[in-house]
Amino acid sequence: MQAKGSKLLASALSEAAPTPFWTDRPERPSSTDPLTTATDADLAVIGGGYSGLWTALLAKERDPGLDVVLIESGLCGHAASGRNGGFCAASLTHGLANGVDRFPDEIDDLERLGRKNLDEIESAIRRYDIDCDFERTGEMEVATAPHELEWLRESHDAAVDLGYRSELLDAQGAQNMVHSPTYLGGRWDRDGVAMLDPARLAWGLRRACLKKGVRIFEGTPVQRISKTQGALDLHTPHGEVRAPRVALCTSAFQGPLAKVSRHVVPVYDYALMTEPLTAQQLESIGWADRMGLGDASYRFHYYRLTSDNRILFGGYDAIYHFGSKIAPGLECNESTFETLAQHFFQTFPQLDGLRFTHRWGGIIDTCGRFCAFFGSAFKGKLAYAAGYTGLGVGATRFGAEVMLDRLWNLDTERTRLRMVRSRPLPLPPEPLRSAGIHLTRWSMARADAHQGRRNLWLKTMELTGLGFDS
Structure with missing residues (x-):
């Protein structure tokens, strides 16, 4: 799929306020x-x-x-x-x-x-x-790479064994629910x-x-x-x-x-919020059931509709700073915002021209x-x-x-x-903590690029009960 040009991405992000959409409201309490x-x-x-x-x-x-x-x-x-x-x-x-x-x-x-x-x-x-x-x-997890389809089936089988309402969808079924050309399949957890x-x-x-x-x-x-x-x-x-x-x-x-x-570990996660979709734009993506969406990759995205039909699109990067650093200046990461915008338009190319109104980040206690x-x-x-x-x-x-x-x-x-x-x-303390986290992030990206195959580092982390996620 062709990448969106940097100038077009810059235009889509140009008016995005560097503050969380949710708290940028007049009803915020004193x-x-x-x-x-x-x-x-x-x-x-x-x-x-x-x-x-x-x-x-x-x-x-x-x-x-x-x-x-x-x-x-x-x-x-x-x-x-x-x-x-x-x-x-x-x-x-x-x-x-x-x-x-x-x-x-x-x-x-x-x-x-x-x-x-x-x-x-x-x-x-x-x-x-x-x-x-x-x-x-509910939430629908989608496969955007062939190896993720088996992961969805395993999740579906485990959910059904517990008596949950879970629907396993092929590519056409997932795309009928939400119209994205990137979907190869999906699993809809109806109640959880x-x-x-x-x-x-x-x-x-x-x-x-x-x-x-x-x-x-x-x-x-x-x-x-x-x-x-x-x-x-x-x-x-x-x-x-x-x-x-x-x-x-x-x-x-x-x-x-x-x-x-x-x-x-304090991990920085980032998100974008679009302007409200028009009725025509909303029709072009379907999404009539309004479930949350997330992809099955190691470095995953999560996205959902708001009450006024904006799309929040976040995830993918989970960034750790040496010494568990936390600072207001780290809440904006322009490189990550551009990456998220690129991935957004790859997911929904029919929304070309849509603009983002907010961009922000925050920490997760991993x-x-x-x-x-x-x-x-x-x-x-x-x-x-x-x-x-x-x-x-x-x-x-x-x-x-x-x-x-x-x-x-x-x-x-x-x-x-x-x-x-x-x-x-x-x-572990620094510098081992930072080195281990960055090696894990690199290994996760590599696994996504190689049919989900985990390298020796990820296998070792799994055996020891340690990991890194957002």
């Missing part, structure tokens, strides 16, 4: 006041993304009289929770295949709990009247994924927390944690919170607990097993969850339940899971 005093609480939550918001909200649902304080360094939902693709998956294990490989003895339970978790997210959205364009349309507006979900959870009486202090980074009599002190620039129970929900950001950071891990510190006074690897829109609610179970020493089906009791191997 921040609360930062913490400026010392205060006590029954539960302190560090981090105001999905993980922290669900933890605070569920704690109040369990015990309305609980005094909950949530501390956020910026504005709730400003990071990964407000700039992702808006795919809310039932899977707790970054997909069924990863779950079967890592937790074969409990995959049935993990899948059942994941589907229940997605149902409960939908119920909470309705209960709290959160306007976030929730659509339970919902589409939503991620920022509005975060803002709705924040509003629900405030109505429940959660005290939220934004613009308040936690600089360190210290032990005190029967509690923990959270030290911020201008105040302190003392609480007997603390939930650490900082995702890929360096938090005040080093043991978490040893297992997490870990070696591609799905969340859990732990505690300070003799059980602090619980944490991290490593969601891009599927945190849904799985963070489950993680919040796990943290609350552990903080109150509850023996539940969740806390008995091997997935919850085990942790991935820690990642």
Whole structure:
């Protein structure tokens, strides 16, 4: 397929604002006041993304009289929770295949709990009247290379064995669903994924927390944690919170607990958003069922329609910076944006001339097993969850339940899971960390170019239980 010229790509990107589409809205809430005093609480939550918001909200649902304080360094939902693709998956294990490989003895339970978790997210959205364009349309994974067809069949067979509604499509069937000449086949998971507006979900959870009486202090980074009599002190620039129970929900950001950071890699992921499609443009691509889309490559793309018929197109590059560097300047990568635009028009050549209105990036908290891990510190006074690897829109609610179970020493089906009791191997320090990640990215690109054949490095990584993904 002929590549689109660089001048045409530059024209398509020329008016794209370097900011997340989801948060570039007038209804973005004003921040609360930062913490400026010392205060006590029954539960302190560090981090105001999905993980922290669900933890605070569920704690109040369990015990309305609980005094909950949530501390956020910026504005709730400003990071990964407000700039992702808006795919809310039932899977707790970054997909069924990863779950079967890592937790074969409990995959049935993990899948059942994941589907229940997605149902409960939908119920909470309705209960709290959160306007976030929730659509339970499912997701179609497409093959764009011949070797990926067998992968789709394996995924389909595993899904059917669990009783899920899965449709396996040949090239014509996939192209009838969505009109792209690149599709060689597809698999439609009808029930396991919902589409939503991620920022509005975060803002709705924040509003629900405030109505429940959660005290939220934004613009308040936690600089360190210290032990005190029967509690923990959270030290911020201008105040302190003392609480007997603390939930650490900082995702890929360096938090005040080093043991978490040893297992997490911050990976930059990028996305584009188009202008709204006209009725004629929408008809030219089909997509009447509005499911999320993703290709089956190692270096995959994800894309979906918004409520006003824009197309979000992201993924492919998963970029790590030496020393786990995180900085605002890394949220824009013009080379990656051009690559994504090129791939977009290869996928939908009939949309030639469409322009992009937004381009942005953000970090994902990747870990070696591609799905969340859990732990505690300070003799059980602090619980944490991290490593969601891009599927945190849904799985963070489950993680919040796990943290609350552990903080109150509850023996539940969740806390008995091997997935919850085990942790991935820690990642090596620099420079080995950076060298290993870059070698893995090179190997994944090579596998995509050679019929999916994994080289010795990827096979070794698989045997040791380590990996790299977004």
